[in-house]
Amino acid sequence: xSKGTPLSSKLWNSFDVLLIVASAVGLVLxxxxxxxxxxxxxxVLSFLGLIPVAYNAVxxxxxxxxxxxxxxxxxxxxxxxxQEWFSGAFITLMLAFARxxxxxxxxxxxxxxxxxxxxxxxxxRLQVGETVKEVNIKxxxxxxxxxxxxxxxxxxxxxxxxxxxxxxxxxxxxxxxLVPKKPGDMVHTATVNEAGSLIVKAERVGADTTLSRIVxxxxxxxxxxxxxxxxxxxxxxxxxxxTLVAAIAMHFIGLTPRVILSVxxxxxxxxxxxxxxxxxxxxxxxxxxxxxxxxxxAAMEQMSKLxxxxxxxxGTLTRGKPKIVDVKSYGSIAPEKVxxxxxxxxxxxxxxxxxxILEYMEEKHLKIHAPHDLEEIPGKGIKFSHENDHMLFxxxxxxxxxxxHVPEHLERDVKLEKDAGHGVSVLAxxxxxxxxxxxxxxxRPRAAEIIKETxxxxxxxxxxxxxxxxxxxxxxxxNLGLVDYxxxxxxxxxxxxxxxxERARDPEVVGYIGDGVNDAASLALVDVSIAMGGIGSDxxxxxxxxxxxxxxxxxxxxxxxxxxxxxxxxWWNFAIWGITNIIGLGLVAFGFLxxxxxxxxxxxxxxxxxxNALRAGRGKN
Numbered sequence: 001x002s003k004g005t006p007l008s009s010k011l012w013n014s015f016d017v018l019l020i021v022a023s024a025v026g027l028v029l030x031x032x033x034x035x036x037x038x039x040x041x042x043x044v045l046s047f048l049g050l051i052p053v054a055y056n057a058v059x060x061x062x063x064x065x066x067x068x069x070x071x072x073x074x075x076x077x078x079x080x081x082x083q084e085w086f087s088g089a090f091i092t093l094m095l096a097f098a099r100x101x102x103x104x105x106x107x108x109x110x111x112x113x114x115x116x117x118x119x120x121x122x123x124x125r126l127q128v129g130e131t132v133k134e135v136n137i138k139x140x141x142x143x144x145x146x147x148x149x150x151x152x153x154x155x156x157x158x159x160x161x162x163x164x165x166x167x168x169x170x171x172x173x174x175x176x177x178l179v180p181k182k183p184g185d186m187v188h189t190a191t192v193n194e195a196g197s198l199i200v201k202a203e204r205v206g207a208d209t210t211l212s213r214i215v216x217x218x219x220x221x222x223x224x225x226x227x228x229x230x231x232x233x234x235x236x237x238x239x240x241x242x243t244l245v246a247a248i249a250m251h252f253i254g255l256t257p258r259v260i261l262s263v264x265x266x267x268x269x270x271x272x273x274x275x276x277x278x279x280x281x282x283x284x285x286x287x288x289x290x291x292x293x294x295x296x297x298a299a300m301e302q303m304s305k306l307x308x309x310x311x312x313x314x315g316t317l318t319r320g321k322p323k324i325v326d327v328k329s330y331g332s333i334a335p336e337k338v339x340x341x342x343x344x345x346x347x348x349x350x351x352x353x354x355x356x357i358l359e360y361m362e363e364k365h366l367k368i369h370a371p372h373d374l375e376e377i378p379g380k381g382i383k384f385s386h387e388n389d390h391m392l393f394x395x396x397x398x399x400x401x402x403x404x405h406v407p408e409h410l411e412r413d414v415k416l417e418k419d420a421g422h423g424v425s426v427l428a429x430x431x432x433x434x435x436x437x438x439x440x441x442x443x444r445p446r447a448a449e450i451i452k453e454t455x456x457x458x459x460x461x462x463x464x465x466x467x468x469x470x471x472x473x474x475x476x477x478x479n480l481g482l483v484d485y486x487x488x489x490x491x492x493x494x495x496x497x498x499x500x501x502e503r504a505r506d507p508e509v510v511g512y513i514g515d516g517v518n519d520a521a522s523l524a525l526v527d528v529s530i531a532m533g534g535i536g537s538d539x540x541x542x543x544x545x546x547x548x549x550x551x552x553x554x555x556x557x558x559x560x561x562x563x564x565x566x567x568x569x570x571w572w573n574f575a576i577w578g579i580t581n582i583i584g585l586g587l588v589a590f591g592f593l594x595x596x597x598x599x600x601x602x603x604x605x606x607x608x609x610x611x612n613a614l615r616a617g618r619g620k621n
Contacts, residue, residue: 016096019049020276023093027086042089043080049092052075052099066240071268074247078261079595087595091265094603121155121189127199140205147199154187157204165196169550243267259588265598275573275609282617283367283566291549292559299545302509302528302561309556310498310522311513313466313473316532317480318441320352320515320551324360325422326438329409336366338435342427343368345393348616350424353425354382356439379467379491381425392428395467396400404428410436418469421445421476444553448481453557457564463501465494491521513556530556566616580605 015285026041044068056069072095079088124137127145136154140146150165163594166178178194181187187200188207243264250260252520280297294300313321319466329335343361346354356556361368371384371391380401381394392402396414399406410426411432417424427435444450451462464485466473473487486497502510502525512519512526515533523529523544531544533551548555584601587593593601 015052016100017104019045019092019096020100021051023089023096027089027093027232031499036084042085044078044433046080046085046088046092049088049095050080053095066237071240071243071264074244074568075261075268075595075599078257078264082257082261082595084261087261087599090596091599094599097603105547121153124155130228142202142205143203146202148187148193148200150193150195150197151192154189154193154201155202157186157188158202158281160185160187160198160202161201162199165193165198168192168194197288205470250496251307260526262588262593262597262598263585265602266588266593267581268602272573272577272609275613276570278610279566279569279573279613279616282614283562286617287559287562290555290558291552292555293547293549294507294559295545300559300563300566303511303546303560304567305458305509306454306509306511306560307458307460308463308501308505308510308529309454309461309467310501310510310526312494312515312519312522313464313468313476314441315352315433315515315551316513316553317447317464317476318443319464320441320533322356322423322441324356324437324439326417327435328410328413328438329435330407333434335435335446338427338437339364339366340369340523341386341391341429342387342425342435342437343391344371344386345374345384348374348384349376349382351376353423353437353439356435368510389429390431392426394425396424396426397434399426399428399489402431403430404431404433408434411593415469419471421468423468429442443476443479444551447553448479449481450553450557451563452483454560457557457560459560465489465497468582486492494519495521495525498525502526562616569616576608576612580608 023042023045026045048410050073053069053073057073060066072091076088076091079085079091087464121137123134124140125132125134126140127147132147140156144156145161148165154167159184160181162183163183164180167181167187169188171177181196181198186203187198190202215595220421223250231379245266247260250263251257283300284294284297301472306353310316314322326336327339329338337446339361340355342357343366346357348371358368369386371386374382374384376382377394377398381392384391384393392399392404396406396411406426414424414426414436417436422438425437425439426433427437454462461469461484462480462482464473464477464480464482466476466485466487467489468476468487470487473485477483477485489497498512509527511528511530512522513530513532515531516521519531523531528545528546530548532548532553546559584598584605585595587601588598
């Protein structure tokens with residue numbers, strides 16, 4: 001089955017349609033009326049059918065490649081030399097139809113891209129001062145205030161500055177439930193405002209939006225190749241070379257051109273060359289509809305063989321939305337003042353604990369003051385100042401690194417909070433620890449069941465990596481049904497552990513699950529990396545092999561099932577190809593198939609692996 005040509009697809013589509021119609025009419029006239037004029041017409045059609053096939057074969061040879069078009073061109077030349085006009089016309093019909101079918105199936109497998117592109121909005125209403133004007137989406141710039149009414153699709157990625165709404169994010173996340181949005185929340189292109197009225201400050205437009213990045217990733221993923229696909233390519237190259245050698249050998253041992261032609265038509269490996277990549281493309285498209293972006297078939301192949309999973313705890317096994325459960329002050333400072341200072345540091349931080357502090361302060365109606373000279377040290381804490389005071393807020397170890405005086409009873413309280421499974425951040429003012437904030441984070445729903453599901457699918461071990469102390473980590477692991485956990489880990493020790501673990505388990509497949517921002521280094525070290533909650537996160541989309549757009553842990557076993565099914569489909573395709581070839585060669589050897597029959601047989605059996613490949617894109621999910 002020809003893979004198409006570098007020339008205009010539209011031009012060749014028209015040419016192939018004309019060949020199909022003319023060949024079908026010519027074959028019917030020749031079969032029923034046996035007119036010499038009909039035979040002459042079939043000869044002309046066979047010659048015309050040779051043009052695109054010969055062109056493709058020459059292009060491949062120039063690139064020092066052997067293609068299935070070379071076998072098809074030789075078969076057509078044989079039919080013309082043997083004056084097998086009926087066979088030649090049928091081969092032309094088969095090849096023209098095959099080229100069209102190849103393009104149609106390729107388009108169908110990538111239909112998810114077209115389905116996403118339809119979400120682009122052409123016209124946008126902007127608020128400009130006291131007026132509203134309608135502009136083309138191409139004229140929208142970052143910073144513009146976009147009006148999105150009930151029923152409208154979001155035309156940009158941006159932050160809500162006015163209004164509330166219930167938003168359908170299923171086009172990006174695969175999740176059907178509506179998400180309530182309020183001022184300060186992010187919204188993304190292609191999602192739908194189901195109820196409410198919003199004014200959104202545009203942050204990303206055009207090619208920079210989440211939707212455009214997803215479309216580009218899917219397109220790139222469909223063109224990338226894994227080991228299995230490269231094996232199929234190498235197999236096809238060797239197979240064509242051996243077939244040509246066999247054809248020459250058959251000629252020298254005295255077989256007729258008619259028999260040689262029949263053999264060439266039966267064993268053409270066009271179906272397998274198309275079906276293997278098509279299976280992976282269909283599966284990638286299926287995953288995208290579920291809000292999972294897979295960067296190519298190599299990542300999918302690795303997921304099918306996943307044996308070990310390393311995972312961050314916060315935001316992966318837990319919701320990543322901690323709540324403040326206790327505030328303690330020490331010395332003469334009041335708890336309200338502790339929170340005032342903590343809120344000051346949290347106001348310019350994106351850490352999840354900072355968000356929890358700001359929510360707590362909003363609930364308690366506490367004022368938030370702007371800090372001076374704020375510096376955030378990832379995984380440790382925050383340095384900032386206000387007027388004449390210099391503050392630190394973060395881990396207890398962070399305090400000791402900066403020679404902060406920590407009272408014994410504060411250290412004791414930190415230990416008690418951690419033993420209870422709480423996270424703790426300490427506040428220091430002018431080198432004196434004066435307060436602590438304790439918080440807790442819920443486990444994700446069904447997390448323990450999801451871990452069990454992956455083990456049924458072949459995962460041997462889950463390793464939880466956390467900064468919690470030993471007792472808190474043990475309690476979380478027990479609730480999740482995990483045996484392997486690693487406590488008191490800093491970002492640096494986590495990276496070192498992941499690197500050592502991956503080397504020790506080679507060549508087994510090791511995966512890492514993180515948020516794609518704080519875990520970028522660990523994600524880069526393993527065989528297959530998975531980022532949770534990637535919607536709107538450039539770092540998540542760029543860092544990971546697989547990005548789950550919404551933080552839905554259940555997508556992990558789902559992607560494993562899709563990947564394993566796709567690999568099974570691929571090997572079934574090789575089996576189908578081998579069985580149909582053996583049967584076809586047997587029919588030729590016993591005289592049941594001539595050139596026309598062999599062409600028909602090849603054409604009909606091509607549909608078997610192609611149809612099987614498309615199964616990878618179907619499923620209950």
